[in-house]
Amino acid sequence: MTEQSAPIVPVPEAPVPARKESASAASENRAWAVAVAGWLVPGLGHALQRMWGRAFVVFVAVGLLVIAGASMRGNVFTSNGNDAFDTLGYIADLGTGCFYFLARFMERTGADVSHAGGDYGTRFLATAGVLNLLAALHAFEAARGRKA
Amino acid sequence: MNYTSLFHFTHFQAFLFFAAVISVAFGFLGRRQPKDRVKYILWSFLLFLVVGIGIAWAMYPFSR
Numbered sequence: 001m002t003e004q005s006a007p008i009v010p011v012p013e014a015p016v017p018a019r020k021e022s023a024s025a026a027s028e029n030r031a032w033a034v035a036v037a038g039w040l041v042p043g044l045g046h047a048l049q050r051m052w053g054r055a056f057v058v059f060v061a062v063g064l065l066v067i068a069g070a071s072m073r074g075n076v077f078t079s080n081g082n083d084a085f086d087t088l089g090y091i092a093d094l095g096t097g098c099f100y101f102l103a104r105f106m107e108r109t110g111a112d113v114s115h116a117g118g119d120y121g122t123r124f125l126a127t128a129g130v131l132n133l134l135a136a137l138h139a140f141e142a143a144r145g146r147k148a
Numbered sequence: 149m150n151y152t153s154l155f156h157f158t159h160f161q162a163f164l165f166f167a168a169v170i171s172v173a174f175g176f177l178g179r180r181q182p183k184d185r186v187k188y189i190l191w192s193f194l195l196f197l198v199v200g201i202g203i204a205w206a207m208y209p210f211s212r
Contacts, residue, residue, distance in 0.1 A: 054176050061173040068165065071154035120162045127166070131173055138177050 031143035038136035040097040045139025058135040065128035066099040070106035074121020075113055089122070095129025167196035 038045020043059035046052075070076065077089035093100055103125060112118040157165060175189035 057173055057176040061169050064169055065166075068155045068157075072157065072162075116159060117157065117162070120157070120159075120166075124166065127170070131170070135173075135177060 027144070031140050034143040035136050035140035038139040039095070039132065042097055042099065042132045042135065045136050046142075049139065049142055051139075051142070054135075054138075058132065062096055062099060062128045062132045062135075065124045065131070066096055066103050067106070069121040069124030069128065070103040072121030072124065073107075073109065073112040073115075073118040074123070074125045075111040075118070076100070076103045076107045076125060089126060092126035092129040095131075095133040096125070097132060099128065099132075163200055164197075167193050167200070171196060 034045045034048050037048060038058075041059075042062035043055035043057075045055075046058060047055035075089065077086055077093050079090060081087045081090055093103065096103065111122070113122060171189045171192040174192055175185045179185045179188045
């Protein structure tokens with residue numbers, strides 16, 4: 001049995017109204033602003049969207065990890081890294097946003113990774129940065145209207 | 149001020165601290181309803197403990 005297919009008639013696309021297009025661009029810009037704010041100040045991206053619980057938890061979690069990591073004399077990487085691992089560590093540490101400067105301020109006695117505590121501290125700092133980047137991405141997606 | 153005196157963790161305490169903080173953060177980011185969050189946090193924390201202690205025991209024969 002053969003089926004006869006109807007001829008395909010191209011349907012002209014409806015023109016997108018200029019107002020809708022500019023609203024979409026504004027929404028996209030707002031989402032990026034939320035993401036950058038969330039990166040610079042942990043939790044701010046969620047706070048701007050009135051997600052108070054998430055904002056508070058992200059701020060406290062990143063803050064606790066940074067303070068613990070720095071006080072355990074973890075390594076706070078700088079831009080003058082010697083190898084790729086230092087650069088990766090620097091990128092991870094930068095993820096903490098403004099808390100990076102707090103960690104640098106607390107690290108006056110220098111890192112001490114000869115003990116396990118210092119090594120754990122380095123991991124805490126890197127985790128804080130990656131966690132904050134994840135939270136900023138989450139805020140970005142929420143600002144774009146994805147279910148969060 | 150000497151900031152190095154703020155946190156003095158043993159290995160196990162550092163492990164518990166890390167697991168607790170990350171579990172709470174993941175729970176709040178990943179779930180919306182309070183009940184779901186609590187379940188997620190407890191489950192995540194438990195898995196951190198089980199996997200961490202499991203890996204520690206798996207490495208024990210090679211530790212010396």
